[in-house]
Amino acid sequence: MNLTDKEYVERCRDGHPEDFGLLVDRYQKPLFAYLAARVGNFPQTEEAAQESFVRAFLSLKLLRKPESFYAWLLGIAGRVAKEQFRSTVHHERDCEAAQFMIADTAADGGEEPPLEESIAALPETYRQVILLRYYEGLSCQEVAIRLAVPLGTVTKTLSRAYARLRQELAARERAGQTINTHQP
């Protein structure tokens, strides 16, 4: 079963909460990568990612645009990362660590805009191919099998996804700030 984000969200709301596991499976890696750039070490990233998914599940009813689940999830993750950062600073009063974490927030290629937010802005078919190819590490042939589409469709979609992703990144770079993905 390979449903859209919207369909999974609707099924979760409609008495099939176990389907949330499929959304976790779909987005655990990009979310983890997104948080890794903001939070720091592996255990903290893992904790923040879990917390983000659990909060997302508990407020699934409030999600107004189920098709924007991933962008909304990143918004939640952004808040979780901030809270975790504040809490670490507060408890440890370790300025050096704080400095390190602030520096690490931009760890994804220095000044470049965050990749995962730009991926979140892609149409779902493009996003799916990018995530499977790079975050799941599948070959294009494997992506084609997973999505039950011809190989040619995957390669064409990936080419278009690249073009669109570059546009998104360029727009964010121009804006000089990340677009608010918190409230779809």
Add this chain to the structure above:
Amino acid sequence: MNCAECRDNLVACAEGWLNREEEQQCRAHWEACAACRTEFEAITRLQQRLIARGQTAAEARLVEAVMRRVRQEQFQPKKETIMSKLLKHRWGFGLSAAAGASAAILLTILLTTPKAQAKAVEVMTKGAQAVAKLTCIHLRGQLRTLPADNFSYINADSPFYTIELWKQFEPDLKWRIEKPERVIVMDGQSTVMLIKAGNNTGVKLPQRTTSAFDTEWLHRIANLSNTLSNELDNARTKGWPLNLAEETGADGRLKSVVTIQTKSGMPDNDYCKNTFMENADTRRVYRFDAQSQLLESVKIYLNRPSGEVQIFDLNQIDYNQPINPGVWKLELPADVSWAQLPEQLPILPDNEKYASMTAQQAARAFFEACSREDWNEAGKFMSPINDQLKEYLGGVEIVSLGEPFSSQNYPGQMVPYEIKLRAQEFNMRVANTNAAKRFVIMGVYDRKLRLQQDLKWSGEPEVLTNNDAYARLTPQEAVQAYMDAQSKFNWVEMRKFASEYDVKETKGQVAMAEKQGIDVHKMMPAFQVGEATWSAEQSAWFVKCRTISTQAKKWNIAVRKDNPAGRWQVDGGI
């Protein structure tokens, strides 16, 4: 290769999909073209970033941990309920004071302010969340309806009958809904309904369904998270009043009670108003355990101009309790006649003749065909025509047919009719193989000794104080005494020969007829009781009976033509 062709191939080149020749052409182009080279470098840079990000997350395995936490969160009891907080703030006493008292219902405070309405919404939302991980559910309640009638049919004048639903959501969807003489099973493959009144009638949908045959209202209660949000949406969009009260239940625990007043939007004089769940003006009362936040009961009251009557009492809800797999099997009797689905109705060679009829002409043609016992012709208006119906309507005489009328939510029309039924012959099956050793009525059979109605004994007949006098009665005398008691509406006497179920149903039908302004003394036909015979084949006594007079019947026949053949089909009112 020009620039456009080159750029079309840049991602393919970075991904290594091009054959050697294509790749060489590409490289040759960008060695000479700085712009395309820059493009290629940008693409490979992005590719490297994507690969690096993927590697960062390669070890992420969150599904199991997240889902474990999700389950814990769902079932974690909350320390303090919204209601107890509210009460503390507004009235200055708390949960312990309420819970400490011994009265069954100590406290009922109706809150009607917008804030309280918002709290009612919150209770419903939490209730929906509390059952988010629902793999199966079993509901058991009582509904004022008729045992064999439509699942959404309600009748405030009828006695209560048990209605039950089993539903499995995981691993695959299955459900069963049952009342005494009507049952549906969706076993994951197909959906089959069996109507057990008289001759057995079956209807089969060859597919799996989430709901079918007018059971949507009950499914809505089973799909709790959906139901509660639907109720809230309705409350918001239709302006239905929503109230919240708090009670201490008989178990000493705090209950949050949400009440919704629903409006069908139908005028009071509509024929179908308050006859089906979806056409009814109701007050629905959802009672939640304030601590677990689980829904514990649902009560539905019908609002009639003459007053309020409780029509539904759902008092047992089993969450995630294993369901016996036997529930998903429907035992079909050998004699079941299968009804044709409206969408399968064939186009007749002379279809136009039927399609161009008015509703009244169709009703007349149907009754006339029954009168001639031309069952092939009658079958063009109704499916199936079983033996019981043939026995009942064969030789019928039409007294009059009135002007058809319609109802707001019904796609067909109702035609008032008055008919005279011919004298009917049937058999009563009696048995004295019981502890009281007296003859009691076990069932009604047609003249060929085929079961028409099982009178459902749930236990042994009681040993009466003057049991001997009754034990001396012959099968024939016992049937005569039963008929006499029934015609005099002497329920106590009738109960000495009949099951509780039979008495209850007869009593219900009489009460309903009275409410509809029918003279019940004229309604009951007179019977002649004939000889008793022993059937070795069935190991039982059968007593022949016959109606003495022709019986008149005045009612409305419902017909509809929203089928592919466009022919009027009898849908009810027989």
